[in-house]
Amino acid sequence: MTTPLLSVRDLEIAFRSDGTDIPVVRDLSFDLAHGETLGIVGESGCGKSITALSLLGLVPSPPGRVTKGQILFEGEDLVGAREQRLNQVRGNDISMVFQEPMTSLNPVYTIGEQIAETARVHFGLSKAKAWKRAVEMLSLVGIPSPDQRAYDYPHQLSGGMRQRVMIAIALVCEPKILIADEPTTALDVTVQAQIFDLFQDLKRQIGAAIILITHDIGVVAQMTDRVMVMYAGRKIEEGPVAQFVRDPRHPYTSGLVSCIPRLMMPPSDEVEDLFEIPGVVPAPRDLNRPGCPFSPRCNRVMPRCRDENPALEVRADGRKVACWLETEVAA
Amino acid sequence: MTNVLEVENLKVHFPTGKGGKVHAVDGLSFTLAPGTAFGLVGESGSGKTTAAMACARLTDITSGTVRLNGRDITHVSGAELKKARRDIQVVFQDPYASLNPRERAGSIVRRPMDLLEIGSPSERDARVDELFALVGLRPDQKDLFPHQFSGGQRQRIGVARALATNPGLIVCDEPVSALDVAIQAQILNLLGRLKRDLGLSYLFISHDLAVVQHLCDQIAVMYLGQIVEIGSRKELFTRPLHPYTHALISAVPSPERIGLDGNARIRLKGDPPSPISPPEGCRFAGRCAFAEDRCRATTPPLRVIEGGHAVACHRAEEPDLAAIAIAQAESLPAG
Numbered sequence: 001m002t003t004p005l006l007s008v009r010d011l012e013i014a015f016r017s018d019g020t021d022i023p024v025v026r027d028l029s030f031d032l033a034h035g036e037t038l039g040i041v042g043e044s045g046c047g048k049s050i051t052a053l054s055l056l057g058l059v060p061s062p063p064g065r066v067t068k069g070q071i072l073f074e075g076e077d078l079v080g081a082r083e084q085r086l087n088q089v090r091g092n093d094i095s096m097v098f099q100e101p102m103t104s105l106n107p108v109y110t111i112g113e114q115i116a117e118t119a120r121v122h123f124g125l126s127k128a129k130a131w132k133r134a135v136e137m138l139s140l141v142g143i144p145s146p147d148q149r150a151y152d153y154p155h156q157l158s159g160g161m162r163q164r165v166m167i168a169i170a171l172v173c174e175p176k177i178l179i180a181d182e183p184t185t186a187l188d189v190t191v192q193a194q195i196f197d198l199f200q201d202l203k204r205q206i207g208a209a210i211i212l213i214t215h216d217i218g219v220v221a222q223m224t225d226r227v228m229v230m231y232a233g234r235k236i237e238e239g240p241v242a243q244f245v246r247d248p249r250h251p252y253t254s255g256l257v258s259c260i261p262r263l264m265m266p267p268s269d270e271v272e273d274l275f276e277i278p279g280v281v282p283a284p285r286d287l288n289r290p291g292c293p294f295s296p297r298c299n300r301v302m303p304r305c306r307d308e309n310p311a312l313e314v315r316a317d318g319r320k321v322a323c324w325l326e327t328e329v330a331a
Numbered sequence: 332m333t334n335v336l337e338v339e340n341l342k343v344h345f346p347t348g349k350g351g352k353v354h355a356v357d358g359l360s361f362t363l364a365p366g367t368a369f370g371l372v373g374e375s376g377s378g379k380t381t382a383a384m385a386c387a388r389l390t391d392i393t394s395g396t397v398r399l400n401g402r403d404i405t406h407v408s409g410a411e412l413k414k415a416r417r418d419i420q421v422v423f424q425d426p427y428a429s430l431n432p433r434e435r436a437g438s439i440v441r442r443p444m445d446l447l448e449i450g451s452p453s454e455r456d457a458r459v460d461e462l463f464a465l466v467g468l469r470p471d472q473k474d475l476f477p478h479q480f481s482g483g484q485r486q487r488i489g490v491a492r493a494l495a496t497n498p499g500l501i502v503c504d505e506p507v508s509a510l511d512v513a514i515q516a517q518i519l520n521l522l523g524r525l526k527r528d529l530g531l532s533y534l535f536i537s538h539d540l541a542v543v544q545h546l547c548d549q550i551a552v553m554y555l556g557q558i559v560e561i562g563s564r565k566e567l568f569t570r571p572l573h574p575y576t577h578a579l580i581s582a583v584p585s586p587e588r589i590g591l592d593g594n595a596r597i598r599l600k601g602d603p604p605s606p607i608s609p610p611e612g613c614r615f616a617g618r619c620a621f622a623e624d625r626c627r628a629t630t631p632p633l634r635v636i637e638g639g640h641a642v643a644c645h646r647a648e649e650p651d652l653a654a655i656a657i658a659q660a661e662s663l664p665a666g
C-alpha cells in the first residue's frame with residue numbers, strides 16, 4: 001500500500017485555560033490521497049478550522065498546541081517539526097486560502113508584489129522572473145488583463161477578484177495540498193460558482209489535493225469526493241459524498257443535510273417547516289461529561305447515549321460512524 | 332385591502348465626491364400585500380439592501396414614492412416619521428454588530444417602545460416578557476448581555492426587538508446569512524411561524540434563492556439598482572425568464588447537483604459594471620451570453636409576460652432561453 005499524501009493520526013489539539021488543557025480536537029485520524037477533495041463539515045466551534053491550521057503548524061501558541069498525535073505529510077511528522085522546516089512546507093507543499101479575502105491581503109502592497117514575494121521566497125526567483133510568474137498566476141485564476149491588474153492594490157478589486165488573488169498566492173508554488181477554509185462564504189453565489197469552477201480547473205491542471213472546509217452542504221455535494229463530519233472536536237462520520245447526501249447515518253449528519261431549504265423547480269405548493277437541530281454546539285469545557293456530546297440535541301437519543309460516548313466504528317460498506325444507533329441496528 | 336407597502340419609481344443616488352453619483356437604486360416599483368413576504372434577491376451591489384433601507388426611511392430617498400399602509404412616508408419627518416416607524420421595523424444581517432454590547436437583552440428589546448413612546452412602563456415590561464416567549468428565549472435571559480448569547484439567540488433578540496412596536500411590516504436584511512446552517516433553520520422557522528401566527532409582512536433581502544423560495548410569496552430579482560424580473564414564487568421558479576435569473580439559479584450549490592460539472596452551468600463572467608456610470612441599454616448585456624446589438628442599444632422595459640410575472644429582457648421568450656430553464660429544472664428536485 002502506498003503512503004497517503006497526508007495522514008493525520010490520533011490528533012489532539014488543546015487550548016490552555018486557567019491552568020488546564022481544554023481539548024478542542026480529539027482522537028482525530030484521517031487520510032488524504034493525491035488529487036482528492038476532502039470536505040470537512042460541521043458547525044462553528046466543531047474544530048474544523050483549528051484542524052486546518054494545525055496542518056500548517058499554525059495553531060496559535062500559546063495558548064493552543066497539538067498535545068497528541070501525528071500529522072504525517074508524505075510520511076514525515078510535522079508535529080514538533082522545526083519552524084524552518086515548516087516554512088518550507090507552508091506554501092511549497094501545503095497552502096491555505098482563508099475565509100476573508102478582505103482582511104487576508106496586505107493593503108499597502110500591489111497584488112503583483114504579494115504574489116511575486118511568495119515566488120521569490122520559495123523559488124529564489126529574481127525580481128523580474130517573480131513578477132512574470134505573478135502575472136501568469138493572475139491569468140491562471142482568471143483575472144482579466146493580468147499584466148495591468150498586477151499593479152492594483154487590494155482595495156481596487158472586488159471580493160471575488162481578491163479571493164482569486166488569494167488563490168493565486170496559495171497556488172504560486174504549486175502545492176500538493178490546498179486547504180480552503182470557507183473560501184466563498186463572503187462571496188456572492190455567482191462569484192462562488194466562478195471560484196469553484198476555478199478550483200476544479202486547477203485541480204485538473206496542477207493535480208493538487210484539496211481540503212475544503214465548509215458548512216454548506218450544497219458546496220460539499222458539488223465539490224468534494226469524500227466528506228468528514230466533525231462535532232465537538234471529533235469525527236463522527238466519514239464516507240463518500242453521495243452517501244453523505246443521500247443516506248446520512250449519524251443523526252447530526254442527517255440533521256445538517258435536512259435543515260437547509262432546497263431550491264426546487266417547480267416549487268412545492270405548500271412550504272413545510274425546515275428540520276431543526278435544536279440548541280447549539282457545546283463549549284469545549286463542557287465536553288468532559290459522559291455520553292455522546294450530541295445527545296442533548298439528538299432527536300433519536302437513547303438512554304445509553306447519555307452515559308457512554310460511542311466510538312467511531314467502520315461499517316460493512318467502509319463508511320465510518322460514531323453513533324450507538326449503528327451498533328443497535330447491527331445487534 | 333390596502334397594500335402594506337407601495338414603492339413607485341424609487342431612486343436612491345449617492346454622491347461620489349468627484350461630482351458623479353452612484354445609482355444604487357434606479358427606478359424600483361413594487362407592492363407588498365398584507366400577510367405576505369416579498370423577496371428582493373441579487374448580488375452584492377445590486378441595491379437590494381439600499382432599497383429596503385430607503386423603504387424603512389433609514390437612508391435618504393432621491394426620488395419616487397414609498398407608501399406605508401396607504402400613507403406617503405417618502406418625506407415625512409419628526410412625529411410623523413416616528414409614527415411610521417411603529418409600523419415598519421428592521422431585522423439586520425449581523426446579530427453581532429446590531430445589538431449594543433453594553434445593554435442587557437431585555438432593555439434592547441424594550442428600547443423601540445421607549446423611543447417611540449408606546450404604552451406605560453409596566454405595559455412595556457409585560458410586552459418584553461411576551462416577546463421573549465414569542466421568539467423562544469427564557470424570561471431569565473432578559474438580564475444577560477449580548478455576548479452571553481449564541482449567534483442564533485442574538486438573532487432572536489433582534490427579531491424580538493423588531494416585533495416590539497407590533498409592526499405590520501418587518502424588513503429582514505439577510506437575517507440568516509451570518510448564522511450557521513443548523514441555526515439558520517431555527518430562525519427561518521421562527522420567521523415563518525411569526526408570519527403565519529401574527530399575519531406579519533416581510534420585505535426580505537437575500538442572496539440565497541433557496542431561502543427566498545422557502546419564505547417569500549413574491550420575488551423580485553435585482554441587478555444594478557433595477558428589477559430585471561418579478562413574479563410570484565410559483566411563476567418565478569416554474570418558468571424563470573431573465574438570463575440573470577437563470578444564472579443565479581444555476582449558481583446555487585444544491586445537494587442534488589453532486590459532482591455537476593462546471594461546464595453544465597451558466598458561467599457568468601466578470602463583475603457587474605459600475606453603478607456610477609451604468610452602461611447604455613440593458614445593464615446585464617455585458618455579462619449575458621444572449622446579448623445582441625439591440626440589448627446594448629436600448630434598455631428593455633419591464634414588461635408583463637403573464638399574470639404578475641414581468642421581465643426586463645428583449646429575448647426572454649425565445650426558445651434558446653426557455654431551453655435553459657428546462658435544463659435547470661432537470662438538475663433540481665421538483666416540489
